Amino acid sequence: MRDSIQQLALFGGRPAFSENRRVGRPNTGDRERFLERMNQVLDNEWLSNMGPMMYEFEARVAELAQVRHCVSLCNATVALQLLVGDLATGGAPGDEVIVPSLTFPATAHAVKWRGLTPVFCDVDPVTGLIDPEQVEALITDRTRAIIGVHLWGQVCDVARLEKIAESYGLRLYFDAAPALGCSYGDVPVGGLGHAEVFSFHATKIVNSFEGGAIVTDDDALAERMRAERNFGFGKDGTVQAVGTNGKLSEAAAAMGLTSLEGLDATIARNRTNYEQYRSALTGIPGVTVLEFEGPNRNNHHYMMVNVVAGAAGLHRDVLLDVLRAENILAQPYFSQVMQQMTPYIGAPPVRLPRSEELCGQLLALPTGPQVDTDDILLIGEVIRTAVAYGHEVTARRRLRPAVGLAT
Structure with missing residues (x-):
């Protein structure tokens, strides 16, 4: 000292x-291998629009997560928005999604962006993970889903959350942005709940410069998500739904594959x-x-x-x-709890003491x-x-x- x-x-x-x-220095992997892949991309003259590099990356992620489907996206926020948008279909104004107070803004923003209402839940005072007991207390007849967040690769109490979701007929999603390579017991993160979302942002353990993915075993959900990332085009080439442009580029997939190898x-x-x-x-x-x-x-x-x-x-x-x-x-993780951010300040303000206390104490080295x-x-x-x-x-x-x- x-x-x-x-x-x-x-x-x-x-x-x-x-x-x-x-914190979060990029894990770029073998530079020469990445450049080899980029030369393949340029030689193929296929730079975006669901190219072979993207499909290879999806297959590798699905294999790692032990799920049937990986739907890659341009970032994890769009992935969350598509999942929440699936909830919004057939819903009503005022429908709610329960999310933890201690999370990155994208979790709640995706809910708000798609016209649903995020309801903030307090967390376990030690782990910072969403507290299932608090979740159940927040459920109303307007609740459509629960989104748990695997903070810092810690996996939520999946068994209790699944039981709650099943009892009330709710969808259960997990924001698994930082949790690639983690597990719930012997089960890899990716196949938990109805769907999970990975981030491949430059600061994550595997990066694709910028990217994300929805991973799931739900065949119908995966098909809808693939259409909606591509303007709503279905397998027959006709527009089946309102979609967006959320595709992962071939350059991003090349980096993702290279980073994944390490x-x-x-x-x-x-x-x-x-x-x-x-x-x-x-x-x-x-x-x-x-x-x-x-x-x-x-x-x-x-x-x-x-x-x-x-x-x-x-x-x-x-x-x-x-x-x-x-x-x-x-880095402080996080600098604010969700209910204290300007878009979400209520009247009267919501107080969630566990998340507020932890928010002022946590530090990433x-x-x-x-x-x-x-x-x-x-x-x-x-x-x-x-x-x-x-x-x-x-x-x-x-x-x-x-x-x-x-x-």
């Missing part, structure tokens, strides 16, 4: 890293990093590593810690400023193939020093401008 607060870069010390260590190695490295972080952060007051142990498999793409200000002597946001000054670009043991030890040392001088750091921080987040 550094033996003086002055050694922290926020107060004049030398930064721990000369180059940024950041998935096992990336998960193994993430797992090693996770164990090393647990060791490096052991015994730091108020700083707790989220435990991803148990019967479910996690891809460890997110290295999450909980910072409790009362025990650590400094708030999560103060620790963020300390880390960013050291070129450690940690850099991980992935580009982060090594020495990096983790140094990050741990910075955090240990910041907490050791927590009250002084907090007091002195009030006198300095905030450290901006690099883009």
Whole structure:
């Protein structure tokens, strides 16, 4: 541990890293293999409109998720919008979808965008996952579906949610954006509920530059989703429904395939990093590593810690400023709960205390193939020093401008 607060870069010390260590650095895989694939795309002169590279990528994802159907999309938000739009067909104004308060805005935005009403549900105080007991308490005669979110690769309580959905005749979807390669017991994420959505954004464990997919064993749903991603064109070439342009390009599929080839190695490295972080952060007051142990498999793409200000002597946001000054670009996950975002503020405001408390405590630390043991030890040392001088750091921080987040 550094033996003086002055050694922290926020107060004049030398930064721990000369180059940024950041959350969500792209896992691009073998560059030469990607370029080979891109040459195939260019030689084929088939750049979009459901080309062979896209179908190969879909087949690989479906195999990994052990489902019959993978419907690739240009991003995961469009995937969610298509699923919610399927609910809206034949529905009525005011129909509701229950979603967790602690999630990325796209989950609720997709509901709102398609004319349904998101109803925000509180979460488990430890995992941050949607709480089935709270879900059941929110169900009304207007409820059409439940969307659970597998935060940080943690899988929701699927058995309880499936039981609730079946009892009330509801659709059950999962926003599995960060959960490719994870499992519910021995069952891979992808075949849970009626359908799940993966993200292949540049920050995800497998990236296609930008992309997403709906994965399901529901044959009829998959057929509708394939039509709707392509302007509503059915198999016979006629427009069967109102659709959009949500197709995945061949360049995106080429990157997705290349990134997917490195998935096992990336998960193994993430797992090693996770164990090393647990060791490096052991015994730091108020700083707790989220435990991803148990019967479910996690891809460890997110290295999450909980910072409790009362025990650590400094708030999560103060620790963020300390880390960013050291070129450690940690991230708050999330900066706001859904019910506090401008489009969703109610009158009177909705209070969901568990999600609101967690939202101010959670912190994602850099991980992935580009982060090594020495990096983790140094990050741990910075955090240990910041907490050791927590009250002084907090007091002195009030006198300095905030450290901006690099883009």
